[in-house]
Amino acid sequence: MEELLSITNNRREFLRKAGAAAGLFALAGSPFSALAGQETVQLTILHTNDVHSRIEPFPMDGSRNQGLGGVARRSALINKIREEQKNVLLLDAGDIFQGTPYFNVFGGELEFKLMSDMQYDASTLGNHDFDNGIAGFVKQLPHAKFPFLVSNYDFSNTDLKGKTQPYKIFKKQGIKIGVFGLGIELQGLVDKKNYGDTVYQDPIVKGNEMAAFLKNDKHCDMVICLSHLGYKYKENKVSDQVLAKSTRNIDLVIGGHTHSFMKLPEDVMNLDGKMTTINQVGFAGINLGRLDYFFDRQTGKRKMLASVCPVGERILV
Amino acid sequence: MNNYKSLATKLSVLWIPLLLNFSCNKHFTLKNTEYKQYGMSSEVAADSSLIRYYTPFKQKMESEMNRVVGEASGDLIKSSDPETSLGNFYADAILAEAQKIEPAIEFSFPTTKGGIRNSIPKGAITVSHVFELMPFDNEMVILKLSGTSVQKMIDYLAASNGQPVSGIRMKVKDKKAYEVTIGGKPFDVSRNYLMVTSDYIANNGDDQSSLANPLERRNAGKIIRTALLDYIGEQTKNGKKIIPQTDGRIIIDNK
Numbered sequence: 001m002e003e004l005l006s007i008t009n010n011r012r013e014f015l016r017k018a019g020a021a022a023g024l025f026a027l028a029g030s031p032f033s034a035l036a037g038q039e040t041v042q043l044t045i046l047h048t049n050d051v052h053s054r055i056e057p058f059p060m061d062g063s064r065n066q067g068l069g070g071v072a073r074r075s076a077l078i079n080k081i082r083e084e085q086k087n088v089l090l091l092d093a094g095d096i097f098q099g100t101p102y103f104n105v106f107g108g109e110l111e112f113k114l115m116s117d118m119q120y121d122a123s124t125l126g127n128h129d130f131d132n133g134i135a136g137f138v139k140q141l142p143h144a145k146f147p148f149l150v151s152n153y154d155f156s157n158t159d160l161k162g163k164t165q166p167y168k169i170f171k172k173q174g175i176k177i178g179v180f181g182l183g184i185e186l187q188g189l190v191d192k193k194n195y196g197d198t199v200y201q202d203p204i205v206k207g208n209e210m211a212a213f214l215k216n217d218k219h220c221d222m223v224i225c226l227s228h229l230g231y232k233y234k235e236n237k238v239s240d241q242v243l244a245k246s247t248r249n250i251d252l253v254i255g256g257h258t259h260s261f262m263k264l265p266e267d268v269m270n271l272d273g274k275m276t277t278i279n280q281v282g283f284a285g286i287n288l289g290r291l292d293y294f295f296d297r298q299t300g301k302r303k304m305l306a307s308v309c310p311v312g313e314r315i316l317v
Numbered sequence: 318m319n320n321y322k323s324l325a326t327k328l329s330v331l332w333i334p335l336l337l338n339f340s341c342n343k344h345f346t347l348k349n350t351e352y353k354q355y356g357m358s359s360e361v362a363a364d365s366s367l368i369r370y371y372t373p374f375k376q377k378m379e380s381e382m383n384r385v386v387g388e389a390s391g392d393l394i395k396s397s398d399p400e401t402s403l404g405n406f407y408a409d410a411i412l413a414e415a416q417k418i419e420p421a422i423e424f425s426f427p428t429t430k431g432g433i434r435n436s437i438p439k440g441a442i443t444v445s446h447v448f449e450l451m452p453f454d455n456e457m458v459i460l461k462l463s464g465t466s467v468q469k470m471i472d473y474l475a476a477s478n479g480q481p482v483s484g485i486r487m488k489v490k491d492k493k494a495y496e497v498t499i500g501g502k503p504f505d506v507s508r509n510y511l512m513v514t515s516d517y518i519a520n521n522g523d524d525q526s527s528l529a530n531p532l533e534r535r536n537a538g539k540i541i542r543t544a545l546l547d548y549i550g551e552q553t554k555n556g557k558k559i560i561p562q563t564d565g566r567i568i569i570d571n572k
Contacts, residue, residue: 072363105378175345221345290353295345
């Protein structure tokens, strides 16, 4: 319980400070004040990756992860956060399928139904989501009440044609959030008969195109990439780290595939010298990640605000 | 910022990157961000409506998993021995099932010892046992190998103190194989052989490359676990139990 309490306390402390700041604004906030029209909008991003059909918590068999995870706990926590927060986005970075007999017996139906029940807003496809072939995925799609976003798989010559989306724009209290997805190279990872005529396209090229489109053409305030590329590799292979530093306009990469238990999100300098944040929360629904973004809504000219904590002093654990 | 570190270790941190100019932002400026990670332990309350929702699936899944497919007359055991009763059962089953698809197949090497994930105890064999034995969805792969390639595989089997095989017999001294027979006939390095393995082994899994460069390769269209289940099912249908046995197919000569 200690961890949970520390979260609560920390949160309370944060809210207390935020409340105090808001109080100051309120005092100064007459319609004629210079601060008129300024308001903080909070966006709460919740995310999972590589849940791998882990419906129930890991069995109590003495293994490392015994008793952890489980959709019922995740659902209760998400419900609680939704009660507290107005603007929640719930996202998954793929590999929903494979890992427990639930998948072998029901083919992913239950995974999709439960995610729909938790009101996931979007997911991307992981390599294991092809484990029952394109046909197996298509068969379960009617159970998913959320879109699958992927922009570097060309499904034109497969039965998935028109059944995924390259991106989706969410609006939360006026904030426009553009979300798109990137999948990993399937050749060598997935049996050809399972991905069929899916064409894999360069995720850096596609990611750049998609992010520029969302930022510049669609005027999104924030661009999120759901990635199943993997956090990082020793060998020279495209990863979230490579993606972040080789692109522009991506603010956040919600990653998967490498089952990385990141203790903190990582900021990577992108091609524009701006920060692209990468995060990933292990696998099997052992953790739920939560990123809160606080935006100032401004009616006038945009102000540049420095954050509270200088980058150089951040400790990467 | 030491506070930060201690908070971080509790997976509960304020994570605040410096974002000076949130690009192309017409209406909103990012002020700061905060990060939390929730561990899904038993301390987290569960949503009973979801449990109610998946319970019928759980019951159906468990009844499928608990379905009895056959019977083991004794414990099928795995160990680091050159030959084990579980390894023999596994390799014999895959050879028999593969020969139904391609009768010309002469031997099997369907898994490494490490690929066998659990043992099968004496008594009723359930679907769950087979899932625990083989949780992965690897597929049977049929390879045509040159005699030279088969020799490479034999060298690997000998050097690694034996692996689960069927249709092939050998003696090993000083990590070298001798008196090798395949399908009851002496191994002939000058001819080609048809064999069955898994896509995992064929793709150089478990740090071995003994089956690299086959002359031909094709998928048998059946996953290993299904083949194991089919084999047990057929034995049961024919009134047979799975009998744990070692038959000296790989003998290490330590003299």
